[in-house]
Amino acid sequence: MSFSHEISDDYFARAANVIPGGIYGHVAPVAGLPRHFPHYIKTAKGCRFEDVDGNKWLDFMCGFGTILHGYLHPEIESAASAQRQLGAVFNQPSPVMVELAESLIEKVNFANWVVFAKNGSDLTTWAVRVAREYSGKPYVIKARGAYHGVDAWCDPGLGGKIKEDKAKVLEFTWNDIEELKRVVSSHKNQISSIILTPYHHAAFSPSVMPSETFWADVEKECQSNNIILILDDVRVGGRLNDGGSHEYFDFTPDLAVYSKGLGNGYAISACVGKDFLKDASKDVFLTGSCWNDAVAMAAAIKSLEISHSENVAESILAKGDYFVKGMAEKASENELPFIFTGPPSMPYPWFEGDENLFRIQKFCEIAAGKGLYFHPHHNWFISNAHEKNDLDEAIELAGEAMSELVRLESV
Amino acid sequence: MSIPVERLLPYAAAIAIEASSSEFCSRNQKAKHLGVNLLPNQLISLGGNGLCFKDKNLLKAVKSGFAFPQVFDFLANFKSGCKSIVTLLRIQKILTSKTASLEKIAIGLRAGVSTTAVFANYDPPSVELLRGFKNDVIQFKVEGHDLSFFLYRLDGNLWEVDTFNPTKRISAILSFKCPLIATQAISGFFDHLAGVGLGHASVSGNIPLLDKIGYISRIVQRKLPSLL
Numbered sequence: 001m002s003f004s005h006e007i008s009d010d011y012f013a014r015a016a017n018v019i020p021g022g023i024y025g026h027v028a029p030v031a032g033l034p035r036h037f038p039h040y041i042k043t044a045k046g047c048r049f050e051d052v053d054g055n056k057w058l059d060f061m062c063g064f065g066t067i068l069h070g071y072l073h074p075e076i077e078s079a080a081s082a083q084r085q086l087g088a089v090f091n092q093p094s095p096v097m098v099e100l101a102e103s104l105i106e107k108v109n110f111a112n113w114v115v116f117a118k119n120g121s122d123l124t125t126w127a128v129r130v131a132r133e134y135s136g137k138p139y140v141i142k143a144r145g146a147y148h149g150v151d152a153w154c155d156p157g158l159g160g161k162i163k164e165d166k167a168k169v170l171e172f173t174w175n176d177i178e179e180l181k182r183v184v185s186s187h188k189n190q191i192s193s194i195i196l197t198p199y200h201h202a203a204f205s206p207s208v209m210p211s212e213t214f215w216a217d218v219e220k221e222c223q224s225n226n227i228i229l230i231l232d233d234v235r236v237g238g239r240l241n242d243g244g245s246h247e248y249f250d251f252t253p254d255l256a257v258y259s260k261g262l263g264n265g266y267a268i269s270a271c272v273g274k275d276f277l278k279d280a281s282k283d284v285f286l287t288g289s290c291w292n293d294a295v296a297m298a299a300a301i302k303s304l305e306i307s308h309s310e311n312v313a314e315s316i317l318a319k320g321d322y323f324v325k326g327m328a329e330k331a332s333e334n335e336l337p338f339i340f341t342g343p344p345s346m347p348y349p350w351f352e353g354d355e356n357l358f359r360i361q362k363f364c365e366i367a368a369g370k371g372l373y374f375h376p377h378h379n380w381f382i383s384n385a386h387e388k389n390d391l392d393e394a395i396e397l398a399g400e401a402m403s404e405l406v407r408l409e410s411v
Numbered sequence: 412m413s414i415p416v417e418r419l420l421p422y423a424a425a426i427a428i429e430a431s432s433s434e435f436c437s438r439n440q441k442a443k444h445l446g447v448n449l450l451p452n453q454l455i456s457l458g459g460n461g462l463c464f465k466d467k468n469l470l471k472a473v474k475s476g477f478a479f480p481q482v483f484d485f486l487a488n489f490k491s492g493c494k495s496i497v498t499l500l501r502i503q504k505i506l507t508s509k510t511a512s513l514e515k516i517a518i519g520l521r522a523g524v525s526t527t528a529v530f531a532n533y534d535p536p537s538v539e540l541l542r543g544f545k546n547d548v549i550q551f552k553v554e555g556h557d558l559s560f561f562l563y564r565l566d567g568n569l570w571e572v573d574t575f576n577p578t579k580r581i582s583a584i585l586s587f588k589c590p591l592i593a594t595q596a597i598s599g600f601f602d603h604l605a606g607v608g609l610g611h612a613s614v615s616g617n618i619p620l621l622d623k624i625g626y627i628s629r630i631v632q633r634k635l636p637s638l639l
Contacts (some may be wrong), residue, residue, distance in 0.1 A: 009609065012605070012608050015605075016602060016605035016608070016609070020604070021602065021605055021608075022604060022605040022608050022609075023604075023608065024604070028604055029604075029607055029608035030603075030604055030607045030608065030614060031618070034608050034610070035613065039608060158540070158623065158626040159626070204618065355617075356580075356582045356583065356616045356617045357617060357618065358615060358616050361615055
């Protein structure tokens with residue numbers, strides 16, 4: 001099956017005249033499958049979307065993780081619509097901000113306070129600054145290759161950089177506690193924070209789960225050196241445990257940042273923290289003209305409610321597990337070394353021995369021809385809208401794509 | 412070998428000429444190969460004796476198509492110098508022609524990839540950017556035509572350019588849809604993001620590596636004066 005791209009291409013050609021590169025960032029065509037994925041999407045519902053050319057897709061990216069409960073979830077849309085009738089942004093915040101803050105503090109077991117913004121980056125950067133304000137120390141440690149946003153200290157891009165941007169950023173290899181200890185001891189009393197994702201989910205490479213003792217060791221290192229532990233739960237939050245990924249891995253950070261799944265597609269991010277950081281947080285300036293957006297906050301309140309009442313994290317882990325096992329069976333039938341890494345609710349696809357990615361790209365291209373939105377370079381996402389019949393359909397079509405891949409490679 | 416930072420651009424310009432002449436010679440056996448020799452006192456010679464430029468004059472020559480070579484060396488090696496100049500003029504004629512001939516693309520593409528290799532080897536930020544890539548081969552080609560260049564680095568040695576793949580593996584491929592698009596690329600008029608989105612070029616394989624190489628090539632294109 002070959003999908004038509006005419007309208008999508010037409011929009012893209014117009015965009016290229018007025019927007020640098022046409023589409024930028026993680027959704028730039030060059031980062032995915034430029035001639036197989038659509039450039040523009042018309043609408044989406046549940047776990048399916050329709051592109052501007054009318055092609056219908058079974059989705060496994062969920063708006064790159066922003067959709068936790070499914071596109072256009074009726075209860076969330078209804079809550080957002082109700083708030084929209086009252087207004088979105090005012091001179092002062094809406095009372096929904098207080099309600100959302102209380103909901104989050106009730107949900108996240110270590111949190112005593114919370115602030116809101118729009119993007120993950122807004123608050124990962126702010127969290128690093130709060131740690132600096134509290135400790136008076138300049139350095140932050142991160143895992144090599146980890147993504148924490150688009151600000152200068154962590155931006156993985158290539159242009160617009162100066163050496164000083166990352167002068168106070170130190171790195172270690174994920175899971176290598178000995179290296180972390182070396183980095184800490186080589187900058188004694190100069191490290192304010194360690195910022196980490198719950199597991200290592202770098203793009204273009206397999207995900208790496210924490211070793212059995214990793215988080216306990218990190219906590220210990222932070223405690224013995226007075227280092228603030230920041231959890232960047234922007235991508236994973238809500239997909240492993242309803243109360244935050246730290247509960248899934250059994251540790252306690254000092255600060256945690258959430259965003260993607262929080263508003264089920266409405267732009268919002270949150271940073272929660274322990275009581276001892278509350279005073280320092282008051283002195284680190286934080287604002288944005290639309291950050292008090294009451295519509296996104298109303299959507300987030302409803303999203304949190306549903307996550308709790310429907311045990312969404314457990315549900316999508318189980319659904320992911322079903323999907324991953326089904327895909328493994330198809331791979332085995334086709335004698336392909338296809339594996340998933342990372343947790344089943346966010347599986348990262350990988351062909352063993354395919355370091356240069358040609359095979360996964362070809363597989364995803366073939367799958368795209370069958371209406372499956374499988375990304376070759378990024379972890380996939382399972383939402384709670386993926387039902388058994390959706391997963392069965394995807395597994396069946398993926399099996400066909402694998403057989404086709406084997407046939408193509410044997411020619 | 413290391414290249415002083417202030418001589419990087421003239422050296423890259425000279426390598427572009429050398430690469431162009433290599434490609435030109437492969438199609439014109441009587442043409443003279445213009446091998447680069449980086450000399451002291453800010454001098455660069457092309458094609459052995461007879462054609463030697465001050466660094467700044469070489470950059471001027473690449474930009475405007477003309478600059479005075481070192482007169483004494485030219486007069487002392489008049490015949491050799493003249494042959495070098497004839498080759499240069501013939502290459503210039505091909506590159507500035509309005510047609511998208513395969514010869515023009517081959518010369519331009521090889522020159523472009525070769526200057527990228529210079530930066531990949533000697534420009535400190537570019538070297539740092541590619542630090543993790545020690546055994547990689549990138550293929551540049553034009554769809555439907557027998558025209559390919561390989562930019563490669565083996566065992567952590569210097570980046571090199573050739574018309575054949577020295578290994579059996581490939582890390583990444585950049586393929587231009589047609590000669591016209593390739594011509595736009597060598598002239599610096601190709602939008603690398605939109606072009607891929609519109610299908611004017613395709614990329615496959617190790618995208619992070621291609622991304623970095625592409626970025627370096629754009630830096631080179633921005634910094635290095637060009638006739639095109």
